[in-house]
Amino acid sequence: MTVENLVPVLDPPTERIEVAPKSVIKAVSDAFKISVEDLKSNSRRREISLARQVGMYLMRQHTDLSLPKVGEKFGGKDHTTVMYSCDKITQLIKRDLNLAQKIREVSDRITITSNQ
Numbered sequence: 677m678t679v680e681n682l683v684p685v686l687d688p689p690t691e692r693i694e695v696a697p698k699s700v701i702k703a704v705s706d707a708f709k710i711s712v713e714d715l716k717s718n719s720r721r722r723e724i725s726l727a728r729q730v731g732m733y734l735m736r737q738h739t740d741l742s743l744p745k746v747g748e749k750f751g752g753k754d755h756t757t758v759m760y761s762c763d764k765i766t767q768l769i770k771r772d773l774n775l776a777q778k779i780r781e782v783s784d785r786i787t788i789t790s791n792q
Contacts, residue, residue: 695738695790697749703789704731707782716751729761730779736762738786 705712708727715728728750735746736758743755750758769776 693787693790695786697735697739697741697746699786699789700735700738701731701749703782703786704734707778707785716749718751729765730775730782732758732761733765734779734783734786737783738790 701712701715704710704727705715708723708730710724710727714724715731717724719725732746732750732753735741735749736743739746741749743758746758747753747755765779769779
């Protein structure tokens with residue numbers, strides 16, 4: 677990491693940075709050590725579904741995509757699935773400090789890679 681890489685995190689820009697959905701999916705995939713294919717799959721394995729829910733939450737945070745569009749990016753999930761995921765992660769962040777920290781780290785990574 678260089679100082680230039682950390683500037684967006686330490687001194688975030690006031691205008692919203694356009695983030696590609698692929699960047700969010702890749703960052704979540706790397707952070708949770710799960711393949712992109714698994715994130716987009718219909719798997720109900722706990723570690724995959726949690727990573728997918730985090731991905732949907734972060735995509736809503738970092739992009740202007742609608743609920744149906746976010747669901748589309750995750751393998752054709754319904755907009756209600758995206759809503760449920762965002763609500764669930766919002767609640768989990770309040771209770772699980774480790775998960776909250778991990779999500780912050782992934783969010784920072786998304787911001788840094790989008791600035792380059």
